[in-house]
Amino acid sequence: MTIDQHASLSPRRKAHFSYLPSASPLSSHRPRWALALGAVLIAGALAACSKPADEQRGPPKTEPKVGVVTLQPQSQQLDASLPGRTKAFMTAEVRPQVSGIIQKRLFTEGAVVKQGQPLYQIDPASLKATEASAIAAVAKAEASQRTLAATARRNAELVKIDAISKQAFDESQAAAAQSASDVAVAKANLDTARINLKYSRIEAPIGGRITLSAVTPGALVTANQATALTTIVQLDPMYVDFTQSSNDLMQLKRDLESGRYQKVDGDKIPVRIQFDDGSDYAQQGKLAFAGVIVNDTTGTLTLRAEVPNPDGLLMPGMYVKALLPTALAPDALLLPQQSVTRDLAGKPNVMVLAEGDVVEKREVQLDRAVGAYWLVKSGLKAGERVMVDGFQRTKAGDKVKPEEVDMKANAERKSLRGEPPVQGAADAPAAKAQAK
Template sequence: MGLPPRTFALAAFAFLAACEDPQQQAPAPPPTVEVVTPLRQAVANIIELPGRVQAIRVAEVRARVNGIIQKRLYEEGTDVEAGQALFQIDPRQMRASLNSAQARLERARATAENAAKDVGRYRGLVEKQAISQQEFDTATARLRAARADVEQAQADVATAQLMLGYTLVQSPIDGVAGRADVTVGALVRSADGTLLTRVEQLHPVYVNFSRSSSDLLDLRAQIAAGELNLTENQRIVVELTLENGQQYPHEGFVDFRAMSIDRSTGTVQARAQIPNPDRALLPGMFVRARITAGERPNALVIPQRAVIMKDRGPSVMVVGEDGRAASRDIEVGSMHAGNWTVLDGLEGGEQVIVDGWQDLRSGTEVEIVMATQ
């Protein structure tokens, strides 16, 4: 007689359960992660700030006399030297004024020479009482007036020569001459100070940047607490990163720091001077400035790959004494040689996961392996 269907099914289930491999029911081993113990060491304090490039010198070339532009004597966008001619303004009117001034000078000199001869003749006559003292005094006064007229005429000639010189417009500095703001045939006026062009000196250049007043207060607090060493009057080195992420090959230094807070922005203005021999930096360009401001003598350092960047900020995974992973929010400072400086959130001696944290959750038990830093 056969078994009932229900009894047969239960017996089959029991047989299959008895045949299962015991190893398949064993729990999976905890994941293995690589950890490091954060080190304390002296590191440079790097501050990263956005900056904008500015020409170190900018000369606005303007008209200093009235006249018509006859020629443009330079090629736009090329290097020019101080004293190089850039524009020629019609000089005919100024040359005529110079000729007139020179004629007045000659007339004044002749008048003065004649007055001097009168005084010489009158001196002998007044001694013989052939003329009155009053006549001699009048002749002497005419001589002084004539000599003053000569000096005035000489000044007029010098002014006319200066104005004639202004008709040949020259570059006041070495640099790159920009686009001409006037064309040949344009009327320029000294009263309006008509802008002709600009000359910019691009080697070296300035990089302007600013830092918030709150950051400045934090910096001073860290110096007072001994967390940061900053030597007064020490040259502060600045390195640049270009807009495309490329490292700029020449480093500069901070040459100006404002001693007041900008009321409109709440920031402190500063400026760096950067060599620019290849003209890679152009005025108006945005850059990223890496400023070496002192040294942190006892900074906590962890590898870059240990830091998890999230929207709320950086964090790391640490392994507690119970052997379980836990997430920890931290505050980082500068990065140097592939390591982050930790300002807050970690203590020395903790085990920080550098590899294997990608699939971990807080509370997961892990096996640790010391990583090579």
């Protein structure tokens, strides 16, 4: 409707049309709710722009907490873990010293026997006959000796008055001397017969545990045969023979000469034994022998320890590990193994807290494993803080909030719970190399 048309209307009609909205282009194409929504969005944007800058950035970032240990020098005994095998203190192979038929076996296989205890009985009949013959030979020789000795005495008186010739006298004296020798020979034969008769009862040459019997009653045995009837081993104490690399020994000598380590008293070196499953043997031994010749095939030296074995737990031929102190590090720095990681080249690294509690990645050199720790060779010094926990939350260059960790207390708690000690998985190859 145009303005002219509106003017020509009656007042009543004008009032009716005054309630209609104006026909503008905006109102004809956009609904009212769209206008309201736009107003709300504009108001929200203006309100956001009016907030402080701190509220727009959100809450401030907190520094992550990490566990650290502070390295302190300490006196540490250095042990060498060397592979070895047990060996009987004494071994005796029992063989017959006379020939004959075995009548009885006088021991229980596998039992403990004492020195001098009878083991076998050989049929003594022929040996008793030999002994009787030797006794008779002695009696005959002694009777002949008495006769010839009396003749020699008479001839000694007769030659003084020239009743017999000088030749007869000399022959009687020689016969008397020969008869004395015959008596001595007869007595020696009697001793031999008695010894052989005694050997018909085979006795234990040493005390110890006896093995299986190679013969049964009724078997024929010969003197000094190659096959042993049985074997006796003395198990208390026991020997443990182990080997040490000549290269490790030379390096130890260089460290001792340089003053890095202190020498351990060689006359009183204790030796601890570990079984193949890693458990410790209760008794402590001592070093009895150290080799002086290097094996030209393996490049190792042989050492021997003497270990008490009152319960017979150790048996000959067992594989064990010998732990013996080699030196004393007076100012050792021990680094928890869980703090060490390795890069792609296998080099060990640790996270150190520098000034301002900023994390710094540092390469270190490690000497050997000491329990759940590494002995530091270089790269760290006393008083520095090393991260042992919180690696997932930080990286080099971050500022952190350090908390001191008591490694001994943690180890005790894990031990009470039956958990194994924590060791870095990346260090497993190095730990195996140290054990070798």
